[in-house]
Amino acid sequence: MHNKFTNYGQPVTDDTKIKNFKEKIDFYISKGFFVIPCKDKIPQLAGWQKEQDQTTDDVLDLIKSGKANQIGIRTDKYFVIDVDVKNNKNGLESIKQLSKDLNLDIDNTLTAETRSGGKHYFFVKDEDVTIQNQVDLLPGVDIRGKNGFVVASPSDGYSWINPQTKPKLPTKDLI
Template identity: 40%
Template sequence: IDKHGKSNGFESLKKWKHLNLIEPTLQAKTASGGKHLFYFKREDEPITQMIGFLPGVDIKAHENNYVLVAPSATDKGQYEWDLEKSKEGGTMVTPSKDLIQSIKKQYGETHGYKYDGKDGLRDLVRRSHTRDRTQTTDLFETIALGFGDEGGRNDKLAKFVGGLLYRAVDDGVVV
């Protein structure tokens, strides 16, 4: 839950109609005043990374995701366990199936997915024109278009290699 930049995740969550589904679990305070809530993943309801499932609220659930935890520190400050707000004993819990389904549904609504079986190729084209470009967009365009004819190829190659390494592509494969 972010509390910096233009979005306040705490305010977004307060307005979310499924707030009551969020169960007490292990929590941490971030250096910038945000919060991390830690849950075990469910076997019967898969979920992955969902950046901006609500404004200022990200779901980090991909195997390559990571977050800083106590006693980590950055230039913004210290990360601390929030045992006062955590489940008794600082215990992590498994979220309800309803919570995971509600998060996925909200993410779909926030980002224009219906998950109704009709989100086919035509809808994919529509969505691709309404979403922001990302570093992954640039990486795939480099794969499709190459490094260019003249000027900037070294820079583009360095960014491409960095993008692969950042996404955990094995260095032996990259080199």
């Protein structure tokens, strides 16, 4: 696996990084996202799939203690097309073809780059629509929906490509 980040999996102890986590957690919570403290992509919060109250300090305390070294975003109000470039699968090629087939403007929705060089494409959905998690929808392409999550910035290796862009409503063909 591509890993250009030497401190992946290590506790977050640097004051600047902790401040960055605090700012991102505050921002995500203010935008209605549910933030999941994770350690090496594993949620560290019991019952994270269920609706519950949350504060920045709840998440930050787990990061400061070393019990978490990443944050994730629960994919309940949104769904995410998770595109990987690993394990001999090039999801970027798969999603390029899907975008062409469905006339989907995938590059104009909220997008993050992942640690492997892949991407997370965020889409809004109607409240009454349930999007299930799907693995290998296409080679290197998964869907994160109900009871799912994706790791997010400022976790090592994750960054927003276009942080000012709002998630788009996809075409009905995609859903």
